[in-house]
Amino acid sequence: MPVITFANTKGGAGKTTAVLLLATELARLGFRVSVLDADPQHWITRWYENSEGLLGNRLNVVPYVTMSTIDRQLQEEKARADFVLIDLPGSRSSLLAKAVGYADYVLIPVQGSAMDAQGGANVIELLHYLEDKADIRIRHSVVLTRVNSMVTTRAMTAVKDLLAARRVHLLETPIIERAAFRDMFGCGGTLYSMDAKRVSNLDKAQENARALALEVLKQIPAAQYAGAPSLRSVA
Ligand SMILES: Nc1ncnc2c1ncn2[C@@H]1O[C@H](COP(=O)(O)OP(=O)(O)OP(=O)(O)O)[C@@H](O)[C@H]1O
Numbered sequence: 381m382p383v384i385t386f387a388n389t390k391g392g393a394g395k396t397t398a399v400l401l402l403a404t405e406l407a408r409l410g411f412r413v414s415v416l417d418a419d420p421q422h423w424i425t426r427w428y429e430n431s432e433g434l435l436g437n438r439l440n441v442v443p444y445v446t447m448s449t450i451d452r453q454l455q456e457e458k459a460r461a462d463f464v465l466i467d468l469p470g471s472r473s474s475l476l477a478k479a480v481g482y483a484d485y486v487l488i489p490v491q492g493s494a495m496d497a498q499g500g501a502n503v504i505e506l507l508h509y510l511e512d513k514a515d516i517r518i519r520h521s522v523v524l525t526r527v528n529s530m531v532t533t534r535a536m537t538a539v540k541d542l543l544a545a546r547r548v549h550l551l552e553t554p555i556i557e558r559a560a561f562r563d564m565f566g567c568g569g570t571l572y573s574m575d576a577k578r579v580s581n582l583d584k585a586q587e588n589a590r591a592l593a594l595e596v597l598k599q600i601p602a603a604q605y606a607g608a609p610s611l612r613s614v615a
């Protein structure tokens with residue numbers, strides 16, 4: 381079952397937020413999803429403790445994933461889930477190399493800034509290294525995060541130009557800066573258990589998460605997750 385690793389060596393790029401959005405959305409579509417939480421801040425584990433029972437138990441979170449436990453935890457989760465998502469710390473580490481090496485698809489969240497783009501470039505360098513030295517080719521894309529819904533900044537345009545020049549695949553769907561994406565961590569729950577009267581633009585946040593999940597699904601060969609109960613509802 382496909383493993384999707386989220387990586388950027390720059391802290392705060394939006395990895396954990398992207399993992400939670402994709403995990404909850406895939407579970408909502410009917411897939412069984414496991415998240416391996418290797419982020420030392422344990423945000424997804426804490427979110428899970430506040431959100432038990434949601435999504436028909438299709439979402440499982442494995443806490444305290446480390447260099448010495450990831451092999452076993454990954455094998456266990458691959459056996460029971462349709463998708464395994466890995467949330468990494470924002471630094472270079474041997475855990476990052478391992479989690480990238482295990483991935484079927486690597487998603488690189490990048491905010492529209494040169495510093496974030498450099499953190500993403502470090503991950504792309506590692507992917508090229510695996511390809512050159514070990515002939516391991518792992519599909520990967522950048523997803524732009526915390527994008528302002530109203531204006532395109534100059535920094536964002538520069539990052540897009542850089543990615544195009546280096547022929548790095550960029551998802552068409554950016555993750556927009558939304559209060560709802562922050563509130564999920566504060567209060568627990570999903571974009572569908574929140575109160576639309578209290579959270580601004582909740583409908584747009586839901587639309588954004590859905591578009592992200594559908595685009596990510598298109599990047600992964602369907603044969604790798606065929607048999608999942610929800611496939612018909614995705615089509
Ligand atoms: N799309 C978004 N809308 C609103 N806030 C966001 C969004 N993406 C990220 N944030 C906020 O930005 C901060 C950093 O995001 P996040 O924790 O997802 O990054 P990270 O890459 O996982 O960080 P770390 O490297 O420390 O693990 C958090 O406060 C988060 O709530």
Ligand SMILES: [Mg+2]
Pocket residue numbers: 395396397419421467468469470
């Ligand atoms: Mg994180």
